[in-house]
Amino acid sequence: MTPLSLLQQGFSPLTRYQPADASYRLLPFRYMRWGDDEILLTNDAGEHAFVSNVQLAALVQHRLDREDPSFLDLKAKHFLTDTGLRVPLELLATKYRTKKAFLNGGARLHLFVVTLRCDHSCRYCQVSRVSEDRERYDMSQETAARAVDLMFRTPAQALKVEFQGGEPLLCFDLVRWLVERIEARNLVEQRDLQFVVTTNLAPLTDEMLSFCRDHSVLLSTSLDGPEALHNANRPRPGRDAYALTVAGIDRAQTALGFDRVSAMMTTTRMSLAYPREIVDEYVRRGFTSIFLRPISPYGFAVRTGEAAKYETDEFLKFYRAALDHVIALNRRGVSFVEVYATLLLRKILTPFATAYVDLQSPVGTSVVAYNYDGDVYATDEGRMLAAMGDTSFRLGNVHEHGYEEIFGGSKVQALLRDSVIETLPGCSDCAFLPYCGSDPVFHYRTQGDSIGHRPNSAFCHKNMSVLRHLFGLLRGGDPFTRALLASWASGVSMEAAPS
Amino acid sequence: MSLNRDVTTGVRSISTLAPIWKEGSAVGLEVATNVFCRASVLRACYSLSGDCHVFVTEGTRPEHLHVFLRPKQPAQLESVAGKFANELVDQELRISILAETGAIRELIVAHALAEGDFLSPESDDLSGENAGVSDQGRQ
Numbered sequence A: 001m002t003p004l005s006l007l008q009q010g011f012s013p014l015t016r017y018q019p020a021d022a023s024y025r026l027l028p029f030r031y032m033r034w035g036d037d038e039i040l041l042t043n044d045a046g047e048h049a050f051v052s053n054v055q056l057a058a059l060v061q062h063r064l065d066r067e068d069p070s071f072l073d074l075k076a077k078h079f080l081t082d083t084g085l086r087v088p089l090e091l092l093a094t095k096y097r098t099k100k101a102f103l104n105g106g107a108r109l110h111l112f113v114v115t116l117r118c119d120h121s122c123r124y125c126q127v128s129r130v131s132e133d134r135e136r137y138d139m140s141q142e143t144a145a146r147a148v149d150l151m152f153r154t155p156a157q158a159l160k161v162e163f164q165g166g167e168p169l170l171c172f173d174l175v176r177w178l179v180e181r182i183e184a185r186n187l188v189e190q191r192d193l194q195f196v197v198t199t200n201l202a203p204l205t206d207e208m209l210s211f212c213r214d215h216s217v218l219l220s221t222s223l224d225g226p227e228a229l230h231n232a233n234r235p236r237p238g239r240d241a242y243a244l245t246v247a248g249i250d251r252a253q254t255a256l257g258f259d260r261v262s263a264m265m266t267t268t269r270m271s272l273a274y275p276r277e278i279v280d281e282y283v284r285r286g287f288t289s290i291f292l293r294p295i296s297p298y299g300f301a302v303r304t305g306e307a308a309k310y311e312t313d314e315f316l317k318f319y320r321a322a323l324d325h326v327i328a329l330n331r332r333g334v335s336f337v338e339v340y341a342t343l344l345l346r347k348i349l350t351p352f353a354t355a356y357v358d359l360q361s362p363v364g365t366s367v368v369a370y371n372y373d374g375d376v377y378a379t380d381e382g383r384m385l386a387a388m389g390d391t392s393f394r395l396g397n398v399h400e401h402g403y404e405e406i407f408g409g410s411k412v413q414a415l416l417r418d419s420v421i422e423t424l425p426g427c428s429d430c431a432f433l434p435y436c437g438s439d440p441v442f443h444y445r446t447q448g449d450s451i452g453h454r455p456n457s458a459f460c461h462k463n464m465s466v467l468r469h470l471f472g473l474l475r476g477g478d479p480f481t482r483a484l485l486a487s488w489a490s491g492v493s494m495e496a497a498p499s
Numbered sequence B: 001m002s003l004n005r006d007v008t009t010g011v012r013s014i015s016t017l018a019p020i021w022k023e024g025s026a027v028g029l030e031v032a033t034n035v036f037c038r039a040s041v042l043r044a045c046y047s048l049s050g051d052c053h054v055f056v057t058e059g060t061r062p063e064h065l066h067v068f069l070r071p072k073q074p075a076q077l078e079s080v081a082g083k084f085a086n087e088l089v090d091q092e093l094r095i096s097i098l099a100e101t102g103a104i105r106e107l108i109v110a111h112a113l114a115e116g117d118f119l120s121p122e123s124d125d126l127s128g129e130n131a132g133v134s135d136q137g138r139q
Helices: A003-009 A053-060 A069-076 A086-099 A141-153 A168-189 A206-214 A227-233 A241-256 A275-284 A312-331 A339-349 A380-386 A403-407 A410-418 A440-447 A458-476 A479-490 B038-048 B077-113
Strands: A030-033 A039-042 A048-051 A109-113 A158-164 A192-198 A217-222 A261-267 A292-294 A367-370 A375-377 A394-397 B020-023 B026-032 B052-058 B064-071
Touching (some): A030 B077, A048 A053, A048 A069, A086 B077, A206 A241, A261 A275, A292 A339, A312 A458, A375 A380
Parallel strands (some): A261 A292
Antiparallel strands (some): A367 A375, A375 A394, B020 B026
């Protein structure tokens, strides 16, 4: 048949494309009760829909009428099909592959813990820093070179190299050496590189700033809020942590640009009373986002008891108050983003995955942490735990083991096995599964078991509560709030979005 | 734990329909396994295991399980029993949905992550016979 004759033949009548009978088939989904008469449905592709109790009952009994308002929505989102399986399965498989894209290509984030030395004495420090003058806690060039070799064995095209500590700027000669070595090697490797230094900015010099500017190195710092709060959380000799940090932020923003400097906060017991003030401090310093983080139960946060000082519910109250304030700021025209909500909203409202490890399933392939002594971990939390004397998540050592032994060994396999959320009790049936993660190190640390017991898990409680809050805003929020959250998910500002 | 049928006030009105009784600080329920499969019962128990100590044992009648729930914090036993009963229904429905769609889920994951076409031409058949639907989840 020629193209012309095909054209002359025209389209088939509409009935050709309509199902022959009223039957439909369910596609895989999970559900969760939402108030008295609503049900939240989700599927593995991350699609969601709200239906009534009556609609759910009709849906699962295969008697949902095509005229029901929910029918086409459920069909479009692949909760059911009435036109055969092949097309929806192809589409669902494509969506699922997109959601799991972080599995492809191996580790993208490579953490180099260049030193454990630090000039701060933060009570919530998760990495068990040591005092400044003990250079035996610095990474040697030999160790660093082996770590670089290992990193370039990873097939990922995009490599993010993050220098951590302790305080990595106390070991800046090694940071410089590593950046130059990696750049030289990359002339052949041709990967997409990104460098980040996680620093308190106190030791920052003009020479360091020049180097960062010349080599496109991003700076990520800690800012816990207003001066009194920041200094209380992050003591250092001279009690000038805040002054040094904000001075460093100003200099770095001037030298590198506002988009090249970011900050993170950690919520202590003292922070709980200041959700608005903390957000305002970030706005005042020229940041366009804040990542509201609870304390992680590692390192000094455990030894000082800081990690146990507040319950998850108190953090959630703080989180919601801060998020409300962020939304209010946006309503007044201040463009500002909360990062954790954004990570979750991307999973809820877009087809894409996020690089954030705590919300991934499985865990073990996306991140590599090279400790100062050459030990290799599949998560940053694994090396934090090792600093507390528990090397359960140590994959090997760059001096003793090869790539295959480290990344194909029994430790990685166990980590992967225990972190597939689709198989975990309490998670496998949860409607929030497509948006959540498993965090096996957290559960090992807090419950003595990588799989953990979800009904008592602070991780589960936090994520369930934040997700419920976000879905509540998406479902029942005012039009401005819904549009704002959608803009965070898409990364397109509300001003730029088509109306 | 003896089976003292001292039915609590709150559940007495439905006691002829639902065998629920008070056992000290715990509430006991008898669940018919020809209505709710064992997996549903255990999943419902798991979901309440954060708030309650849970014990499951064979019932005194064939094809029945006895579930005992002792709240870790003071709580209305009627409310605990009601929450468990609703959770049981939800878990049974989840297992029913999984039985109908589990094979499709496996097919989607395999097709998404493996190199190769796992979808046969028969995949368009809505009857289910060609999609390899199994009784997954029921045990």
